[in-house]
Amino acid sequence: MALSKTLRPVILDVDTGIDDAWALVYAAHSPNLELLGVTTVFGNADLETTTRNTLCMLDLLGANTPVYQGADRPLLREWAGPVPRYHGDNGLGNATLPPVSRQAESQHAAQFIREQVRSRAGQITLVTVARLTNLARALLYEPGLAALIDRVVMMGGAAFCAGNVTAVAEANIWGDPEAADIVFRSGVPITMVGLDVTMQARLRREDLNRLDPALPYAKVLQDASEYYIRAYEQDSPGIHGWCPLHDPLAVAVADDPSLVGTETFPVRVETQGQRTDGMTIVDRRDGCAGTGAEVALTLDIERFLSVFRARVGMH
Ligand code: BDR
Ligand code: CA
Numbered sequence: 001m002a003l004s005k006t007l008r009p010v011i012l013d014v015d016t017g018i019d020d021a022w023a024l025v026y027a028a029h030s031p032n033l034e035l036l037g038v039t040t041v042f043g044n045a046d047l048e049t050t051t052r053n054t055l056c057m058l059d060l061l062g063a064n065t066p067v068y069q070g071a072d073r074p075l076l077r078e079w080a081g082p083v084p085r086y087h088g089d090n091g092l093g094n095a096t097l098p099p100v101s102r103q104a105e106s107q108h109a110a111q112f113i114r115e116q117v118r119s120r121a122g123q124i125t126l127v128t129v130a131r132l133t134n135l136a137r138a139l140l141y142e143p144g145l146a147a148l149i150d151r152v153v154m155m156g157g158a159a160f161c162a163g164n165v166t167a168v169a170e171a172n173i174w175g176d177p178e179a180a181d182i183v184f185r186s187g188v189p190i191t192m193v194g195l196d197v198t199m200q201a202r203l204r205r206e207d208l209n210r211l212d213p214a215l216p217y218a219k220v221l222q223d224a225s226e227y228y229i230r231a232y233e234q235d236s237p238g239i240h241g242w243c244p245l246h247d248p249l250a251v252a253v254a255d256d257p258s259l260v261g262t263e264t265f266p267v268r269v270e271t272q273g274q275r276t277d278g279m280t281i282v283d284r285r286d287g288c289a290g291t292g293a294e295v296a297l298t299l300d301i302e303r304f305l306s307v308f309r310a311r312v313g314m315h
Pocket of ligand 1: 044170172247
């Protein structure tokens with residue numbers, strides 16, 4: 001009799017978003033992950049749009065995974081607004097989207113996270129690929145929750161590389177620094193999948209033609225990704241013909257942690273700085289290494305790309 005494999009139960013927190021859309025495809029097709037639910041937050045677009053896009057992608061994937069809406073703004077600040085330059089006016093590169101077949105559940109994302117984590121204590125991996133507002137809210141309501149979460153795999157931060165919103169800050173941290181700081185201080189085990197590695201995970205224009213055209217999501221993702229690639233090309237003189245796969249890489253690391261090499265450091269988030277707001281401060285002082293967050297610093301690029309292609313349906 002074949003032994004059944006234990007799946008890793010995950011909740012995916014998104015602000016869909018073009019790279020979030022790829023992350024949803026990756027997660028839905030992973031044979032190692034059990035996707036319990038998807039929670040949504042403001043970020044690349046407003047909450048209504050990120051939720052609609054999430055439902056739309058799940059429809060195209062034929063997945064009935066429940067979706068829970070969360071925060072529509074940062075914990076303490078005004079929202080800086082959507083990011084149409086990178087994600088288009090509709091959050092998916094202005095690709096034509098089919099109408100969605102269902103609505104989000106009525107329960108709030110933070111409440112869903114709390115209930116699931118409590119009911120499966122020590123088992124759940126939270127994969128966050130957006131502002132950390134939903135998780136911070138759950139932890140604020142119930143600080144003991146941190147001890148019940150198996151791990152947070154977070155796309156966010158820039159440890160030893162440049163930021164992408166400011167010189168030092170990455171978008172998911174910069175977009176709600178107080179929330180990110182709460183998460184880093186909570187004691188929850190964290191794998192930080194930041195720009196140090198996500199800028200090495202590259203989707204090339206020619207890869208888009210390798211996507212099986214029969215897949216219901218192929219056209220939306222091809223059009224959206226072309227938009228994303230153009231935005232990166234226009235803004236970054238060093239980028240030609242590719243865009244980073246930030247969010248799918250975090251899902252990939254939850255799926256297979258051996259894809260990245262990590263080092264462990266205390267990490268704090270700057271919330272007061274005039275020029276450094278949202279910076280992830282990684283404490284490399286003598287004696288600090290070994291406690292804190294596991295920070296991804298190296299990536300097995302070829303292995304990641306080969307699994308990515310298989311999961312999303314590229315030949
Ligand atoms: C992160 O910011 C968002 O715009 C992307 O979806 C990704 O999660 C990259 O910095
Ligand atoms: Ca995102």
